[in-house]
Amino acid sequence: MKLLLLCLGLTLVCAHHGENHDVVTSNFDMSKISGEWYTILLASGVKEKVEEQGSMRMFVESIQALDNSSLLLKYHKKINGECAELIFVGDETEEEGVYSLSYDGYNEFHVVEADYNDYVIFYFLNYHNEEITQGMELYARKPDVSPQIKKRFEELCKNHGIPEENVQDLTNAVPSECFLPRSPCHPVTSSVT
Numbered sequence: 001m002k003l004l005l006l007c008l009g010l011t012l013v014c015a016h017h018g019e020n021h022d023v024v025t026s027n028f029d030m031s032k033i034s035g036e037w038y039t040i041l042l043a044s045g046v047k048e049k050v051e052e053q054g055s056m057r058m059f060v061e062s063i064q065a066l067d068n069s070s071l072l073l074k075y076h077k078k079i080n081g082e083c084a085e086l087i088f089v090g091d092e093t094e095e096e097g098v099y100s101l102s103y104d105g106y107n108e109f110h111v112v113e114a115d116y117n118d119y120v121i122f123y124f125l126n127y128h129n130e131e132i133t134q135g136m137e138l139y140a141r142k143p144d145v146s147p148q149i150k151k152r153f154e155e156l157c158k159n160h161g162i163p164e165e166n167v168q169d170l171t172n173a174v175p176s177e178c179f180l181p182r183s184p185c186h187p188v189t190s191s192v193t
């Protein structure tokens with residue numbers, strides 16, 4: 001009986017731990033964001049931007065936190081019917097954890113939530129010709145994530161006023177729309193010679 005209770009207790013502890021995972025919502029360690037990612041969901045206040053031909057519709061390959069606090073971001077995207085690689089450097093702004101980069105105007109972005117080994121959610125603002133558009137992106141370490149995380153992302157979008165119909169699932173779009181083989185090696189963060 002005692003043993004049974006102990007087992008039950010342990011199960012509860014484990015179940016509770018599994019629920020929370022290691023979700024981080026502030027003070028992000030950007031070096032832990034480094035590595036390979038896959039685009040899962042994309043959302044924009046302007047739906048066309050995440051639809052086919054849209055400027056924001058791109059597939060992340062990797063993110064690397066550089067020593068000078070900038071981020072190196074690699075994507076691929078269909079441009080004029082061809083698959084192209086896009087490489088950006090996002091520089092940290094005066095605000096810690098907020099990055100800027102030039103693409104389709106000017107953008108500022110930051111991490112909203114992450115489980116470094118599973119997923120990361122970005123929020124960004126795009127400034128283009130006097131227009132400001134907000135957007136959100138869900139990236140995962142694997143080509144797909146659990147439905148719970150997708151639901152969580154949709155909730156966060158809704159909280160920012162981005163309707164569910166502006167959320168695009170890109171998990172099945174990659175091979176048909178734009179496929180570039182990934183490099184077999186992981187990016188090297190520092191070289192020791």
Ligand SMILES: *[C@@H]1O[C@H](CO)[C@@H](O)[C@H](O)[C@H]1NC(C)=O
Binds near residue numbers: 066070089092
């Ligand atoms: C950091 O280094 C990268 C790559 O050398 C460079 O493109 C970027 O502008 C640098 N960032 C800053 C803030 O100097």
